Amino acid sequence: MNHSNIGIDAGGTLVKVAYSNKDLIKYKLFSSHRLDEVVSWIRSSFHHPEICLTGGKQQVLANKLELPTRSILEFDATCKGVAFILKQHQLFLGDSYILANIGTGTSIHIVKNGEQQRIGGTGVGGGTLMGLSYLYSGKKDFTEIIQISRDGNRGNVDLKVSDIFEGVVPPISGDLTASNFGNIGKLSKEPPSQSDIIASIIGLIGETVVTICEQAANRFDSQSIVYIGSTFRSNPILKNIIKEYTEMRKKKPFFLEEGEFSGAVGALISLK
Ligand SMILES: Nc1ncnc2c1ncn2[C@@H]1O[C@H](COP(=O)(O)OP(=O)(O)OP(=O)(O)O)[C@@H](O)[C@H]1O
Ligand SMILES: [Mg+2]
Known part of the structure; x- marks a missing residue:
């Protein structure tokens, strides 16, 4: 005891x-x-x-x-915990950073001088991953859902900017997603697999959150975005999508070990 x-x-x-x-x-x-x-x-x-x-x-x-x-x-608890974990890992992020907590839903904060202010959020979060994956696959187990996503090819479901701009250089990066789930030409010819769909659901969630965070970071003149929440647990696809998408938007992503706690x-x- x-x-x-x-x-x-x-x-x-x-x-x-x-x-x-x-x-x-x-x-x-x-x-x-x-x-x-x-x-x-x-x-x-x-x-x-x-x-x-x-x-x-x-x-x-x-x-x-x-x-x-x-x-x-x-x-306040979340912000205190993040500051503590950052310090433990000797990570110093400068004057301010954006904090995104992808839990059941997603909450977004600006942290400045140790104080947090909630600046927004979205209902697109870990619960969305569970609910949409259940609708498409009938699976309810988080670990199983993530396992299925690993073999997915988002190219069979999503439309990239480069898919739209044929024969000309696009005005923004061709690697950005033009439309999540928007590759209707391909979708209607060849039904995507469960893995493709779940990988694309994760893409939709990750990119939505990054997009909001990037706008928040610009508004508050911050360069760093810290991502936490249990949706990242054993979920390398979400982490990679968010890492790459944040870097593509010229911000620095941080993921904390045990961040969900x-x-x-x-x-x-x-x-x-
Ligand atoms: N073992 C698990 N069972 C269910 N969901 C899990 C599990 N592991 C990870 N997840 C994911 O984590 C998400 C919940 O994250 P988190 O624990 O951060 O949220 P929460 O604190 O419960 O919700 P909120 O803060 O929105 O009230 C789930 O929606 C799911 O996507
Ligand atoms: Mg929570």
Whole structure:
């Protein structure tokens, strides 16, 4: 039994837990549909823990826990956690950066002098990946969906700028997507595979988020964009799409190891 501090970010899909163990931070993940598992794990693993909660499901979890808990605003917790993780990895991003959290939905923030301001978001996020993939493939398991996406060819589904500009040099990079899911000429001749479709869904999500972030970065005169959220878990395709698309837009992308636990880490360190 540990006497420990615990930070919990109970989100729309996943519950992220960060807890102190000697001088280390440890992580644990649960489904938001199985809050009882979180409760029994805490009861069996900790003795009088100090708990700080954040995220949309925090109140439901607090009611089930029947233990004293503190609370921190989700966006502040996330920003605190990101700053902590950046420092741990000795990453210094300058005066300001854009922070995009691709969770169930996507939230976008400007972080300046350690303070965050939410500047926008989009309903296109990890939940979109789950929902559209389910509609197209009948699969509900995240790991399985990502596995299927690995063999996908987006060229069978999406239309690039270079597909439109035939015989002339396009005014913008030919590698940019002109229309996600817009390659109707090819789609109608040759039905795409499940892998092609899921890879293109990931493309749609990644490129939508990058586009909003790039505009936000220009507005706030920032060069760096930090991407976090569980949608990146074991998801190299999303990471690559976002990396390449951000660089194509002349900004610097950063991905944090354990970045999906930022909110939980922020809640944890706010206890100290
Ligand atoms: N094991 C998993 N089960 C379900 N979804 C997963 C899993 N691993 C990764 N994901 C992806 O992560 C997304 C959820 O990300 P995250 O945990 O950051 O969001 P959240 O905090 O629960 O939601 P929000 O912040 O919007 O309330 C899912 O929509 C899915 O795309
Ligand atoms: Mg979240």
